[in-house]
Amino acid sequence: MSRREKFRQITIEEIKTLARRQMAEAGTASISLNAIARQMGISGPALYRYFESRDALITALIVDSYNALADALEATASDHAATAPAVCLMQVLLTYRRWALDHPVDFQLIFGNPIPGFAAEEGVTQPVASRVFAPILRILAEYYANGSRPLPDVSRSLPPGLTVSLPEAVRSPALPEAVIYIGVVGWYHIHGMIMLELFHHLTPIVSDMEAFYRHEVTRLLEAMNLR
């Protein structure tokens, strides 16, 4: 990497860091190229050498967020690779929540309403999105493949006409439909809890969200024959 290229990367990182800080302080959509430039001590138009538009910057932030979440989940999964699958999965799902609470802005960029009229192209986000679920699906698949516990009955009998499958681009190891179904069910469970917590809809009702989350995930894993 040339000297110039190196400084370019540093500048890009600085822009993204300031953008994230701005969003953390004043909300997801309060991101202003001019304000970032001012903080960097350069003119507004200079930023257009690095991101061709405000939306391009946001897209980059979204991709980074997906990758950061995936990194966190992968790290937890490998930290607990030696433990029982149910324990490992529980740790991964705890990390999922922890990351969402510690990085609310990034989590909203991924799963919330990103920004005005703005929609990141699927081609860009789908590959990184799949990184997020890979570790979880891997644990599920290995566990059930082991035969140590059977798949729950409910996962084997979907209503006629209803199928559950990963997009073609992401089907690296072919997984049984029942496993994917279980993954989707688990996903909407934790997603519902985390989203409601993040927007303060549950905090006035539930005394201890951490304990509640642990309790509900435990119930979920039991229902999935995972402990």
Next chain:
Amino acid sequence: MSRREKFRQITIEEIKTLARRQMAEAGTASISLNAIARQMGISGPALYRYFESRDALITALIVDSYNALADALEATASDHAATAPAVCLMQVLLTYRRWALDHPVDFQLIFGNPIPGFAAEEGVTQPVASRVFAPILRILAEYYANGSRPLPDVSRSLPPGLTVSLPEAVRSPALPEAVIYIGVVGWYHIHGMIMLELFHHLTPIVSDMEAFYRHEVTRLLEAMNLR
């Protein structure tokens, strides 16, 4: 209501209608007082006679959204008041999803990241928010009170230190903790599914979201001893 007051209300409604249309067309945050004024054929500053700021307009829209959702749920509940509670509840929960899909912008205003740096004061939203859940909690409470089916065991044994209760302002009929717990569990289940569907995270995976939702809600009601 005086003649002047009547026209004032009509104008306010027109502003809100155009704001909703704008958001529906270009995203939640793409709401511009100037653009609304232009469409109404008046000057920008004229709108400040009706809403003291952009945020005030958004707050009004949020309150309206809560009320519209509550109206829809109440209507469904009363339409099916004569049917079995499980059937009635299923219909209410189907309406919940239907409304979210038919009014994605309003649903995002309520449950998504509203807008930049913007946070509606709790005092304004809490009363209307409680309207949304009143019909659901009422059905649950009546049903279990009847004694026709027992409360599921899981609802009676929360981990020590974990309590679930409604905010004081909303506790008009005192409900047993187990019923509130069931309500919260049901809420995050449907919320997770609807949010993921709304932001197109499930559509590439699940072939028929309507069927999936029905199937999952049925499972939920069974787990709650409601059918």
Next chain:
DNA sequence: TAATATTAGTTATATATAATAACAAATTAT
């Protein structure tokens, strides 16, 4: 009814924003 107060609009202005164009300086490649 005539004078007064209130309301609803106007234009002008201050201050932001995103984005583009045209140009100059710095850096790199030849």
Next chain:
DNA sequence: ATAATTTGTTATTATATATAACTAATATTA
């Protein structure tokens, strides 16, 4: 050393929120 590329600049366009100062229309009241 010269030419090409990159990175910055200022100027400009178009748009946004919001306030101020003012005018016309509508209600209220003496």
